[in-house]
Amino acid sequence: MGGDIYIHDQDHALSLDEISAYRVNPGLLDFLERKCAGSGLRQDQFRILDFGCGRGQSVAGLRRLGWQAYGLEVHDKWIRFAEPGLRDAGAYEPGVLRLGRTVGGPGFEDGFFNVVYSSSVFEHVFDLDAAVGEITRVTAPGGWGYHWFIGRWSPIEGHLGMPLIHWMPKNFLRRWMVAAAVVAGMEPGWQTVAGMGFWQRVKFYYDFSVDQTVYRSVADYRRAFQQAGQRVALDTLNHPRLSQLHGSAIGWIPGGVRLVEAACTAFKTVILSTEKPVSTL
Numbered sequence: 091m092g093g094d095i096y097i098h099d100q101d102h103a104l105s106l107d108e109i110s111a112y113r114v115n116p117g118l119l120d121f122l123e124r125k126c127a128g129s130g131l132r133q134d135q136f137r138i139l140d141f142g143c144g145r146g147q148s149v150a151g152l153r154r155l156g157w158q159a160y161g162l163e164v165h166d167k168w169i170r171f172a173e174p175g176l177r178d179a180g181a182y183e184p185g186v187l188r189l190g191r192t193v194g195g196p197g198f199e200d201g202f203f204n205v206v207y208s209s210s211v212f213e214h215v216f217d218l219d220a221a222v223g224e225i226t227r228v229t230a231p232g233g234w235g236y237h238w239f240i241g242r243w244s245p246i247e248g249h250l251g252m253p254l255i256h257w258m259p260k261n262f263l264r265r266w267m268v269a270a271a272v273v274a275g276m277e278p279g280w281q282t283v284a285g286m287g288f289w290q291r292v293k294f295y296y297d298f299s300v301d302q303t304v305y306r307s308v309a310d311y312r313r314a315f316q317q318a319g320q321r322v323a324l325d326t327l328n329h330p331r332l333s334q335l336h337g338s339a340i341g342w343i344p345g346g347v348r349l350v351e352a353a354c355t356a357f358k359t360v361i362l363s364t365e366k367p368v369s370t371l
């Protein structure tokens with residue numbers, strides 16, 4: 091990714107209160123339960139990686155539910171923020187959070203994980219092939235992936251809450267769109283910008299958008315995973331909320347559910363599931 095430190099609206103250590111209030115994504119839980127049951131492994135043998143774990147809420151949440159969850163990051167700041175919370179929650183053990191090899195960290199051993207998942211990470215990954223290569227390396231043969239991230243054509247940029255700015259090229263057009271959003275009072279309320287003047291804030295948001303976000307088509311992700319030797323499927327339909335559509339009125343309209351899925355993928359959240367074949371021969 092671009093800058094050294096990912097600027098976050100939660101720039102502080104993870105607390106026990108936050109862990110207690112945190113709910114693990116139901117789509118991920120459903121995926122883990124299905125894959126674990128199919129693997130013949132016990133829950134405490136089934137290793138899971140949160141790729142780009144940030145402050146580690148999800149690692150802590152899964153560990154509290156009995157899963158063998160680990161976290162990988164590219165910024166040591168997030169690992170430092172995650173560790174105290176995991177310790178307080180009794181979810182810490184040495185090596186549970188690691189800096190990835192792509193940034194010179196120890197990473198994890200080849201094929202260590204049954205499932206690698208990521209949440210809102212890919213829209214921050216600049217070197218997609220390197221990230222997918224690392225995910226594939228640490229996934230066990232026959233293991234799986236589950237990744238969700240903001241759709242390229244989402245009308246509102248998911249971090250700044252500003253309409254359409256990420257549809258613009260990374261030049262003056264985007265800067266002016268950011269300025270228009272600030273004039274309209276559409277700001278994310280980040281503490282980092284408190285006390286800044288108008289143009290300073292515009293520059294801050296624009297630099298964030300240029301240096302820290304990158305939006306790609308689903309086809310780009312398919313290509314990257316397939317080149318790394320993985321199978322890829324769109325999993326948006328299997329999300330618990332969308333799966334209810336099958337039994338609803340939309341389910342009766344020919345192609346209706348597919349249409350909703352396509353719209354969700356383009357404009358809202360992309361959910362990709364992947365599988366690393368046991369053998370590529």
Ligand SMILES: C[S@@+](CC[C@H](N)C(=O)[O-])C[C@H]1O[C@@H](n2cnc3c(N)ncnc32)[C@H](O)[C@@H]1O
Pocket residue numbers: 091096141142143144145147162163164165168190208209210211214215216221
């Ligand atoms: C929006 S945060 C999401 C954090 C966490 N997954 C969550 O859902 O709260 C994006 C995270 O991706 C991490 N990241 C960015 N590029 C990465 C890469 N190439 N490999 C692993 N993590 C990366 C960032 O450091 C950051 O913590």
